[in-house]
Ligand SMILES: O=C(O)C(=O)C[C@H](O)C(=O)CO
């Protein structure tokens with residue numbers, strides 16, 4: 543498990559491209575027949591990818607070594623969204639068939655987690671966020687139709703997009719984790735502009751549905767000290783509470799957002815006036 547330390551906004555201002563990438567960008571999320579995990583000490587979120595191809599991938603009890611617990615989810619909850627082919631997840635003997643663009647919530651206390659691809663020729667790619675939890679809510683699959691879609695923006699401002707809220711209080715209870723997926727319409731390139739921060743929560747963005755040569759210029763930093771990261775397909779960005787998070791692509795793309803922190807109010811955002819950005 544890779545560890546990322548928290549970072550002060552005044553330190554982040556001083557970083558060059560490589561420094562920004564080292565602290566904020568998670569590059570290699572999917573490895574065949576393996577799970578990858580990056581532990582950010584910002585709100586203790588763990589970000590990762592699971593890609594079973596020819597064999598099942600399990601979360602070994604040994605992972606509890608990193609969390610100082612008897613097993614990985616003893617004091618944690620996990621949400622995942624499948625961006626690949628059909629998957630089968632087994633959680634303490636309970637089987638969930640997770641199709642493309644479907645989500646699974648795994649509540650605190652689950653001990654045995656195993657993930658398989660239904661067809662090795664079209665492997666599942668399970669992007670996940672995992673956060674500290676205080677109580678056990680039921681495991682549950684959430685379909686795209688259940689994810690309360692909301693379409694925002696306009697073609698004229700290149701930001702027409704649909705936000706699917708998979709793991710939010712209107713859909714199911716979680717301890718703190720919120721997760722959803724925002725899909726841009728063809729020809730739209732901007733997400734989350736006008737932008738915002740939220741002092742009360744951190745957020746991770748994971749970009750996908752991009753061709754090899756495409757890039758998203760992800761905007762980050764304090765509103766008056768903006769920086770950018772060039773993000774490629776299937777890479778994630780850790781956004782501290784003080785950082786804006788928005789992006790513009792060289793083509794339309796989709797991204798998964800996940801949040802942990804003080805509250806679960808999706809609209810609790812500190813909106814940044816466009817004239818304040820520097
Ligand atoms: O496109 C958007 O706008 C978003 O998806 C916004 C994120 O969900 C977000 O930043 C929530 O705080």
Ligand SMILES: [Zn+2]
Pocket residue numbers: 738739740745787811
């Ligand atoms: Zn946000």
